[in-house]
Amino acid sequence: xxxxxRVQTEPFDVGEETAxxxxxxxxxxxxxxxxxxxxxxNRVGDEQAEIETMTLEHYPGMTExxxxxxxxxxxxxxxxxxxxxxxxxxxxxxxxxxxxxxTASAHRRAAFESCQFIMDILKTxxxxxxxxxxxxxKERWVDARESDGKAAARWLGDGVE
Amino acid sequence: xxxxxxxxxxxxxxxSPGEEMNEFPPTIGELAERLAARGGNWAEALGGTVLMxxxxxxxxxxxxxxxxxxxxxxxxxxxx
Numbered sequence: 001x002x003x004x005x006r007v008q009t010e011p012f013d014v015g016e017e018t019a020x021x022x023x024x025x026x027x028x029x030x031x032x033x034x035x036x037x038x039x040x041x042n043r044v045g046d047e048q049a050e051i052e053t054m055t056l057e058h059y060p061g062m063t064e065x066x067x068x069x070x071x072x073x074x075x076x077x078x079x080x081x082x083x084x085x086x087x088x089x090x091x092x093x094x095x096x097x098x099x100x101x102x103t104a105s106a107h108r109r110a111a112f113e114s115c116q117f118i119m120d121i122l123k124t125x126x127x128x129x130x131x132x133x134x135x136x137x138k139e140r141w142v143d144a145r146e147s148d149g150k151a152a153a154r155w156l157g158d159g160v161e
Numbered sequence: 162x163x164x165x166x167x168x169x170x171x172x173x174x175x176x177s178p179g180e181e182m183n184e185f186p187p188t189i190g191e192l193a194e195r196l197a198a199r200g201g202n203w204a205e206a207l208g209g210t211v212l213m214x215x216x217x218x219x220x221x222x223x224x225x226x227x228x229x230x231x232x233x234x235x236x237x238x239x240x241x
Contacts, residue, residue, distance in 0.1 A: 036241055056240065057169050059233065062217035087240060099241050119241060125219070127212075128240025129169035141170040144210075144237035 001075050002082040005067045007058060009090040012100050021082050021102050028081050028104045032111035034119050036099040038092050042132060042142070051132040055139075056089045056098065059127040063087070066126045074103070074118050078110035085118065087128060117155050124152040163226060165192070166233040174206040189213050189232060190222025196234075210237055 004021075014035060022028040038054045071083050084102040092098060101118050105111040130142040166179040186192050190213075197207040212235040213220055226232065 058240070059166075059168055059214075059217070059235065062214060062233070065217055066219075123241040124238065126240050127168070127214075127235055127238055129236060130239045131169070141173070141236070142239045144239050 001080050003068075003071050003075075004082075004084045004086075005064060005071065006086045007060075007063050007067075007089060008086065009088060011088070011097060012086045014097075014100060017084055017086065017100060018102060021084050022104050025081055025104070027106060029106045030108040030111040031102060031104045032108070032115040033103075034099075034101045034115050035097050036119075038094050038096050038098060040094050049132075050135060051094070052135050053091055053093055053133045054098075055091045055131045055133070056087075057129045057131065058087075058089050062127050067122070070118055070121045070125065073121065074114040077117065078103075078105060078114040080105050080110060080114055083114070083118070085122070087122075087126070089128070120148075120151040120155060123148040162228060163230045163232050165196075166231065168233065168235050170236045171206050171211070171234055174202050176202070185226050187225055188222065189215060189220060189224045189226055192226060192232065193222065193234065207234065211235065212237065 018031055018033060022031055040050055041048055042051055067085050071085060080103055082104040086100040088098055101115050103111045103115040131139055132142060133139050162181055162183050163185050164181055167175050167177060172178050186195055193207050197204045214233040214235060215224055216231050
């Protein structure tokens with residue numbers, strides 16, 4: 001299986017990455033994609049809040065290893081020809097893409113399911129942290145969501161291992 | 162000697178990106194307890210949910226420490 005895992009500050013082009021993923025491989029019959037964007041609204045407790053910018057921090061080295069392990073776990077569960085995972089770090093503006101997951105397989109079911117699996121596990125196991133800046137200039141770290149833990153647990157039980 | 166690193170919210174709470182330690186306990190869980198025993202921000206930061214890693218792999222509290230290890234304490238992750 002071909003795998004392309006990148007952590008970068010630069011934006012990515014979904015069309016270009018999709019073309020690259022399956023280029024020359026005519027065994028690929030399905031490509032599923034997920035793109036995560038910086039959203040203006042976030043909920044803190046019961047309150048809605050608007051955000052101005054988002055900054056993503058990560059643990060260089062460990063991040064790449066964690067993403068590699070998640071992609072390996074997907075490849076063990078589904079017959080995949082290729083996977084691309086790109087996660088951005090640094091300061092991002094509203095509407096900008098944060099993360100891209102592309103999965104290529106012979107058939108759609110493996111592509112859809114593995115794409116969702118990779119995102120669900122990434123949300124709970126890859127060492128990235130979001131910090132939001134509010135219009136008043138205050139900054140706050142985003143809290144982990146219980147629903148993300150449940151989404152990951154649905155696939156795995158306790159972890160990728 | 163081990164290198165201890167703190168990330169994101171934990172680093173901000175502790176006011177430190179990390180430290181080197183010549184003396185360290187046998188497991189990472191005991192190290193977390195020893196750090197929390199410093200009191201104040203340390204007790205608060207390490208008293209909640211904290212993920213632990215040795216040499217960039219997630220581990221549980223019973224994981225043993227050895228000379229040369231890179232140890233990290235991480236808040237719950239929020240990427241994606």
